[in-house]
Amino acid sequence: MLEQPIDNNTSSEVILIQQRDKWSWVYLKELWRYRELIVYLVWRDIKVRYKQSVLGVLWVLLRPFIQMVIFTIIFSNVAKLPSEGIPYPIFNYAALVPWIFFADTLSNATTSLVGNANMIKKIYFPRLVLPIAASFSSMVDFFISLSLLFILMIVYGVPFSLKMLLLFPLLLLAHVTALGVSLWLAPLNVQFRDVRLATPFLIRIGMWLTPVAYSSSSLPAPFDELYALNPMAGVVEGFRWAMAGAETEPGLAVFISVLIVLGVFVSGLFFFNRMESTFADII
Amino acid sequence: MKAIEVHNLGKQYNIAALKTKDNETIIESLVSAAQIPFRRARRLLSGNRTGAADLSEVFWALRDVSFEVERGEVVGIIGRNGAGKSTLLKILSRITEPSEGWARIHGRVGSLLEVGTGFNNELTGRENVFLNGSILGMKKGEIRAKFDEIVTFAGVEQFIDTPVKHYSTGMKVRLAFAVAAHLDPEILLIDEVLSVGDMEFQQRSLGKMNEVTQQGRTVLFVSHNMAAVQNLCDRVLLIKGGEIAASGPTDEIVQTYYDEMSSREPTSLAPADDNWKARYTSITLVNKDNQPADYFPMGEGFTIELEFETRVPLRNPSFGVIIYNRLGQNLLRLTTRETHGMMPMAEYGGKVRLTIDELHLLPEIYYIRVGLSESREQFVLVDDAAQFHVMPRAVYSTGKLPPKSRAIIFEECSWKYEYQ
Numbered sequence: 001m002l003e004q005p006i007d008n009n010t011s012s013e014v015i016l017i018q019q020r021d022k023w024s025w026v027y028l029k030e031l032w033r034y035r036e037l038i039v040y041l042v043w044r045d046i047k048v049r050y051k052q053s054v055l056g057v058l059w060v061l062l063r064p065f066i067q068m069v070i071f072t073i074i075f076s077n078v079a080k081l082p083s084e085g086i087p088y089p090i091f092n093y094a095a096l097v098p099w100i101f102f103a104d105t106l107s108n109a110t111t112s113l114v115g116n117a118n119m120i121k122k123i124y125f126p127r128l129v130l131p132i133a134a135s136f137s138s139m140v141d142f143f144i145s146l147s148l149l150f151i152l153m154i155v156y157g158v159p160f161s162l163k164m165l166l167l168f169p170l171l172l173l174a175h176v177t178a179l180g181v182s183l184w185l186a187p188l189n190v191q192f193r194d195v196r197l198a199t200p201f202l203i204r205i206g207m208w209l210t211p212v213a214y215s216s217s218s219l220p221a222p223f224d225e226l227y228a229l230n231p232m233a234g235v236v237e238g239f240r241w242a243m244a245g246a247e248t249e250p251g252l253a254v255f256i257s258v259l260i261v262l263g264v265f266v267s268g269l270f271f272f273n274r275m276e277s278t279f280a281d282i283i
Numbered sequence: 284m285k286a287i288e289v290h291n292l293g294k295q296y297n298i299a300a301l302k303t304k305d306n307e308t309i310i311e312s313l314v315s316a317a318q319i320p321f322r323r324a325r326r327l328l329s330g331n332r333t334g335a336a337d338l339s340e341v342f343w344a345l346r347d348v349s350f351e352v353e354r355g356e357v358v359g360i361i362g363r364n365g366a367g368k369s370t371l372l373k374i375l376s377r378i379t380e381p382s383e384g385w386a387r388i389h390g391r392v393g394s395l396l397e398v399g400t401g402f403n404n405e406l407t408g409r410e411n412v413f414l415n416g417s418i419l420g421m422k423k424g425e426i427r428a429k430f431d432e433i434v435t436f437a438g439v440e441q442f443i444d445t446p447v448k449h450y451s452t453g454m455k456v457r458l459a460f461a462v463a464a465h466l467d468p469e470i471l472l473i474d475e476v477l478s479v480g481d482m483e484f485q486q487r488s489l490g491k492m493n494e495v496t497q498q499g500r501t502v503l504f505v506s507h508n509m510a511a512v513q514n515l516c517d518r519v520l521l522i523k524g525g526e527i528a529a530s531g532p533t534d535e536i537v538q539t540y541y542d543e544m545s546s547r548e549p550t551s552l553a554p555a556d557d558n559w560k561a562r563y564t565s566i567t568l569v570n571k572d573n574q575p576a577d578y579f580p581m582g583e584g585f586t587i588e589l590e591f592e593t594r595v596p597l598r599n600p601s602f603g604v605i606i607y608n609r610l611g612q613n614l615l616r617l618t619t620r621e622t623h624g625m626m627p628m629a630e631y632g633g634k635v636r637l638t639i640d641e642l643h644l645l646p647e648i649y650y651i652r653v654g655l656s657e658s659r660e661q662f663v664l665v666d667d668a669a670q671f672h673v674m675p676r677a678v679y680s681t682g683k684l685p686p687k688s689r690a691i692i693f694e695e696c697s698w699k700y701e702y703q
Contacts, residue, residue: 015392017377018385040417048405051446122397123418124377277380280373281296 027273030126037125041133045108046140060141061148064096071213084215084240084247087156090149094244095212095236097145102174102232103203104138109182110199113190117283127276128269131186135179142171149243158244166242173254174235177261183268187275190283210236217248231257284389286470286501287352287375291384294345294370294525343675344370345525348384357502359516359533361509361540367525368505372396372474375503390501393420393468398476399459404448408439408458411447415462429465436491437461457484464491470501477511489514509537524646524672552653552665561593561600561655561662564632566669577669581646581676581693584639587669591655592632593662600626602635603654608647614691618654643692645685646675 050056068089075081076088083091112134113120113127120127146167153160189195209230216227216237227233234257240246345367352358360368373379375386376394401418402411412433416426434440437457439450447455460476477488489511496502496515506512512519512533519536521529523543529536552563567588570576579585587604603618617637619626650670655663675684678695685693 013391015377015388016385017374017381017388019380019382036423037417040414044403044406044410044414047410048403051405118397119401119418121378122400124392124394125418125420280379 027126031128034125034129038129038133038136041129042136045134045137049137057144060144064093064100064145065148067096068093075213081214082218084217086158086244086246090152090156090158090244091215091240091246092213093149093152094240094246095210097142097149098170098174098235098239099207099210099212099232100145101138101142101171102178102235103207104141105135105175105178106182106185106203107199108134108137109179110185110189111196112182113186113279114193114196114283120279120283127279128272131179131182131272135175135182153244161245163242163245167239170235170239170242173258173261174232176265177231177235177257180261180265180268183265183272187272187279190275190279206230206232209233212236215246215248228253228256229260231261233257284354285351285387286354286356286389287350287503288387289351289375289384290349290386292345292348292371292374292381292386293343293383294367294374294379295382296342296344298342341677343525345374345381346675348522348525348527350520350527350530352501352503354389354501355499356518357496357504357516359512359519360503360505360522361507361512361519361537362522362528366522368522369396369474370525371522372472372503372505376472388470390469392470392472393466394472394474395419395463395466395476396472396474398456398463402447402455402459405446407446408434408443408450412443412458412462415459416465419463419466420468421466425467433458433461433465436464436487453481453484460484460488464488464495468500470503471495472503474505475507477506477508509540513537524675552668554663559662560595560660561591561597563589563591563653563655563663563665563668565590566651566653568669568671576671578672578674579642580674581678582641582643584641585671586636586638587651588634588636589653590632590634591629591663593629597629597657599657600629601654601656602626602637603656604637605652605654606644606649607652608649608691612691614644614649642673643694644673645690645693646673648672 071092072089075092076083081088109131112130116130119125120130150160185195185199210232211227216223216233219227234254237246237248238254241249348367348371360371362368370379372394373396374381375388376392376396378394378396399415401415403414406414409430412430413423413426417423434443437454437460439454439458442450442454447458450458463476473492477485477492492504492511492515502515504512504516516533518531519533520527521536521540529539552566554562565588567575568577569586569588570579571583571585576585589602591602593600601618601620603616603620605613605617606615607613617639619635648670649672650667652666653663653668654661654665678684678693
């Protein structure tokens, strides 16, 4: 749809508009051109979220904290699940932080198209801008709840280590996973509004399929190997190992996760691109 | 040097698909998707050669649109509501894709289809200027450079750092327009945004637009504001029913538009004076789904509901309807006397409904004349009591239709051949 300039007299571009038939690398170049818009949208989302109240910041901490307390009571005190050599609260909280980031990012990115419907109907920009921008708005929350993890670790006397720097590549993996899945769900949500309703439900199920409240090593074989198929399992357990020194070391599982995530992401890009031309008409 | 080239542009909407969108859940569409192979088979068996999707709900918002705009020209686009003007602009702004044809645009495009898109109430005026500017395609540096100008133009200097939720509607709209007005593209596509704000602001907006057009930019300007169009545009395109009906110098085309509009407003049914014996009090056109409508897909019939009242008992009334076209040719004459028979006596009034099962008229605007008579006395004869449009539909497998001026009615048909 976008051609290179064929006119040497002016420096302006030439745009060819016709029914789109195929993927073009020019699409990524367009995305780069709109990078400032992505920044502005992220800034807008974050600003609006925190402008409302002081409690907003507190709530970011309260959510994982309360969940952790409940899980601790149920799984540690009552069911007495093993927690790989670290106190259960830390075990659970260290997994909740990246999980909640994943869940929120997936949720925000999936609804980003419908939520910005009037922009889509009235303005041109590569629509990919929306899920990408939405996927960054939970980053701030992530770092805020991370700080509570550090505090808890100090309280429980869990040692810090250099491994903690691994949180960044793991964060990236969680981010790309959430974004990749949303590239499939967001266009579907435009056509079928019940995707938005199903997503929280799927996320709930996902949380139980991910070793957030328990350890994958306490599962019978072959389940502890099948876990590799869930990219977030690798992220969560890797995070726990890197931050708090839990016993389960990430291994082949993480490598497989990365491959799966890349597959989902790239195929999601193509799918999104394919559906993009219909958004303005049916949103 | 051409700025915009448009060639055979068309945009088709599948009304059936749009209709279900709000209610459709995944289960429902999975079910209907599962039915597709059966429906296709049924169509193929019943003689539809290609088994193609059901085309009865297809609506061409634009068809066969071609034109060119030279660099620096200011072209106005006018037409009635629903004619396709906004769709054309949406396609040229790359918001929606054409179904056929292509367009080529030489230069940076700025589209102004709505004012204030993306404005967020929690952010301050300043923040919204940057956000909105960025959404419209301006770079940060550009916005910063023009910031003071924008704020002054909008007249909100005092409040620029308060959240927009505290602004009056007028202020919001002025600020939004101010941002958009300072867009700096080579080609500007504007859709009816000049009617924001009070008179004074509108004047200023017009002035700003004038400034913009004097700077040698190419502008496509959709508007209902004929004064603005005559003020700003060198040339005008008149769009009707998704096609370019006319194109030429501003004054000429605007005049054509006025002629079309004013001479064809439906007449009131009210009698000329109070000496009437019987009269119609209302006329309503109702489509197949029992909804009042004034457009019907090709081939589809409809119902005309007439309410009448009479001061004298009508022993043998005859109600009648004549459908005629723009040229005044009577295409259909349907009266109860000729097509129904004797009507019972009417003492005070009542309702009559004429249902036409199928109407094989080509897409056009048509007019209805109504009459009410008894034996030799004509109580009512009202021209242009109502109008309706027939909408194009792909009745032939080629998807084509005869050109409007070449035929009046259509029929489904089949061809056979034998070559030597």
